[in-house]
Amino acid sequence: MNIIISNSSNIPIYEQIKEQIKSKIISNELKAGEMLPSIRSLAKDLRISVITTKNAYEGLEKEGYVETIAAKGTYVANKNVEIIREEQLQKVENLIDTAVSIAKISKISKEEMQSMLDILYGEEK
């Protein structure tokens, strides 16, 4: 399981794991019904405690991305694709909104932001 964590980050480890797995589910790299690595194996892999991986999985379950069955494992849930897309759109919009607020205070123009977007997104159509 390709997951990268940073201990020095101010973002908690369980949160880092949660977000990365969420990304894999949304991008369909992890498909519905598929089993996630066990909390133990993932913990060993990342050299952290089982409690931390459990914490991450609990968060995913609370948000409806996975379902866990005691003594069996944790599996990717069937989640409404449209709802996920809406959630992601909302996230992107919030980030841009924050960026715009900062930009306006600092007199950073819309053109400058558009240019950043172009560069960061790439020139793909």
Place this chain on the structure above:
Amino acid sequence: MNIIISNSSNIPIYEQIKEQIKSKIISNELKAGEMLPSIRSLAKDLRISVITTKNAYEGLEKEGYVETIAAKGTYVANKNVEIIREEQLQKVENLIDTAVSIAKISKISKEEMQSMLDILYGEEK
């Protein structure tokens, strides 16, 4: 001092205060040399502890936005305008970068993001 804090936010109170004062300094609503409200009066105003306002001011000092003189007060520092602008540009770029990452995973197009930017920034030139 127009500062709004939310206790229910996951962002610490001292951080909320810090960011809002920083904004006022950057937008020149608070001018170099001007005295900030005392940690006591601000604490009373916001109905929080002096320690929390002190914590906020300490953060601002560490970042070079203010200078504090014991028993006298805390004052807006002279900070290099170009450096501040660079910092803000960096912040905006990081936010857009995060937004782009999420967008790509969720197959949100550049056009959708451009449209968000247009709407959120407004139609001003």
Place this chain on the structure above:
DNA sequence: ATAACTGTATATACTGTATATACACAAAAA
């Protein structure tokens, strides 16, 4: 049965955020 795998629960520790309250210095008022 047993071995090897799942997730769960308990007890513990550390760090960040926040508090009340007592302290020390500066400046203005009496």
Place this chain on the structure above:
DNA sequence: TTTTTGTGTATATACAGTATATACAGTTAT
């Protein structure tokens, strides 16, 4: 000059979030 009132500072304390090790309990294949 003495007192009062205004600054920021330091100490002791509490609570919540994050993380840990370790013991527990159920499932599956041998």
